[in-house]
Amino acid sequence: MINPIDQNKLKKLAQVAVQVGLGLEKGQDLIMTAPLEAAPLVRLITREAYRAGAGLVTTLYSDAEATLARYRYGHDLSFDRSTGWLFEGIGQAFDNNAARLAISAENPMLLANEDPDKVGRANKAMSAASAPMRKRIVEFSINWNIVSYPSADWAKQVFPNDNEDVAVGKLADAIFAASRVDLDDPVAAWGEHNKVLAAKSKWLNEHNFAALHFSGPGTDLTIGLADNHEWMGGAAPAKNGIICNPNIPTEEVFTTPHATKVEGYVCSSKPLSYHGTLIDNIKARFEGGRIVEATASVGQEVLTKMLDTDEGARSLGEVALVPYSSPISQSGTLFYNTMFDENAACHIAQGQCYSKCFKDSESISEEQVKANGGNSSQIHVDWMIGSAETNIDGIKQNGDLVPVFRKGEWA
Numbered sequence: 383m384i385n386p387i388d389q390n391k392l393k394k395l396a397q398v399a400v401q402v403g404l405g406l407e408k409g410q411d412l413i414m415t416a417p418l419e420a421a422p423l424v425r426l427i428t429r430e431a432y433r434a435g436a437g438l439v440t441t442l443y444s445d446a447e448a449t450l451a452r453y454r455y456g457h458d459l460s461f462d463r464s465t466g467w468l469f470e471g472i473g474q475a476f477d478n479n480a481a482r483l484a485i486s487a488e489n490p491m492l493l494a495n496e497d498p499d500k501v502g503r504a505n506k507a508m509s510a511a512s513a514p515m516r517k518r519i520v521e522f523s524i525n526w527n528i529v530s531y532p533s534a535d536w537a538k539q540v541f542p543n544d545n546e547d548v549a550v551g552k553l554a555d556a557i558f559a560a561s562r563v564d565l566d567d568p569v570a571a572w573g574e575h576n577k578v579l580a581a582k583s584k585w586l587n588e589h590n591f592a593a594l595h596f597s598g599p600g601t602d603l604t605i606g607l608a609d610n611h612e613w614m615g616g617a618a619p620a621k622n623g624i625i626c627n628p629n630i631p632t633e634e635v636f637t638t639p640h641a642t643k644v645e646g647y648v649c650s651s652k653p654l655s656y657h658g659t660l661i662d663n664i665k666a667r668f669e670g671g672r673i674v675e676a677t678a679s680v681g682q683e684v685l686t687k688m689l690d691t692d693e694g695a696r697s698l699g700e701v702a703l704v705p706y707s708s709p710i711s712q713s714g715t716l717f718y719n720t721m722f723d724e725n726a727a728c729h730i731a732q733g734q735c736y737s738k739c740f741k742d743s744e745s746i747s748e749e750q751v752k753a754n755g756g757n758s759s760q761i762h763v764d765w766m767i768g769s770a771e772t773n774i775d776g777i778k779q780n781g782d783l784v785p786v787f788r789k790g791e792w793a
């Protein structure tokens with residue numbers, strides 16, 4: 383049987399992950415997480431990492447069958463628990479300068495038929511226990527990266543009318559194109575792309591907008607931006623000094639909204655795949671920065687549970703701009719995976735903000751982030767609000783309006 387995944391491009395993806403995504407330095411340890419199915423990419427990345435001089439490369443595999451076994455046979459009380467000891471250990475490794483790589487390949491519908499109460503509790507317990515790991519990632523303490531692998535269960539969800547081999551081949555090609563590994567020199571192509579994203583970020587930072595106003599069908603939303611916010615996009619230096627590209631692919635420039643200054647209503651423009659369930663047609667109303675009303679035509683219960691995770695879950699931690707003409711958007715494909723779908727549309731995120739999206743982020747304290755209006759939460763969930771109809775105006779500190787997006791494109 384012919385492998386539907388182009389092995390040469392998979393090898394290039396491993397190179398891009400190590401050289402561009404992580405910028406892995408000699409002697410650095412690497413902690414990788416991946417589903418079992420992604421083992422071929424894990425092995426290629428491991429080889430690339432050691433060739434780049436990695437210290438120890440450690441992979442933690444997850445297994446969909448084992449996850450389902452927990453839901454079918456696990457004791458009810460177990461759904462309020464998580465592996466805190468593991469996340470403590472990962473946090474320790476980060477403090478010793480280990481880099482982090484995640485391979486995203488999950489079946490977006492894995493938990494669709496499981497008890498939403500158990501799913502909600504397990505998510506909440508995991509969010510709480512993973513704080514030591516998440517904290518260092520949102521503070522950008524170390525270089526990190528996420529890449530994707532075309533697993534069969536994910537591919538069948540994205541291309542339901544094709545047989546498995548064809549679906550995997552199509553998803554592989556989509557991942558390779560979006561990750562720029564279908565080009566002759568992907569590392570150079572990423573250098574060019576990073577320049578474009580840096581120029582957009584610079585323009586937004588020079589304007590130093592007080593707020594952005596989004597309008598479009600079902601949307602009239604004013605997002606106040608945090609004090610001393612900084613727009614970012616593409617490659618950036620982590621606090622350990624290593625320049626990395628956290629997301630591959632990435633098309634966004636993004637910053638931190640003000641946790642109490644978001645007003646109006648907004649609807650989602652794409653379904654959101656959240657921990658194995660789908661949430662679709664979200665309509666939300668914001669008041670004083672918080673979602674005070676939210677409905678969804680699919681996944682209402684999971685949405686409500688997600689918004690009730692903690693105090694900060696109803697406020698925003700990110701606003702990101704992505705033109706409708708972005709390659710991922712143009713593919714017209716719904717990937718049921720935030721890594722891809724968030725790079726096809728302007729989006730906002732409920733929950734935790736990135737402290738790197740502030741001026742002087744190297745030295746900013748948790749208290750300063752909060753004083754600037756940065757939100758904190760155990761979740762960070764991106765959802766898509768941009769479409770071909772999206773208009774965005776920047777509102778300057780003196781109230782002047784500057785067109786930022788018209789009909790889904792940079793103005």
Ligand code: ZN
Pocket residue numbers: 634636700702724729764
């Ligand atoms: Zn984003």
Ligand code: ZN
Pocket residue numbers: 700731762763764
């Ligand atoms: Zn995000």
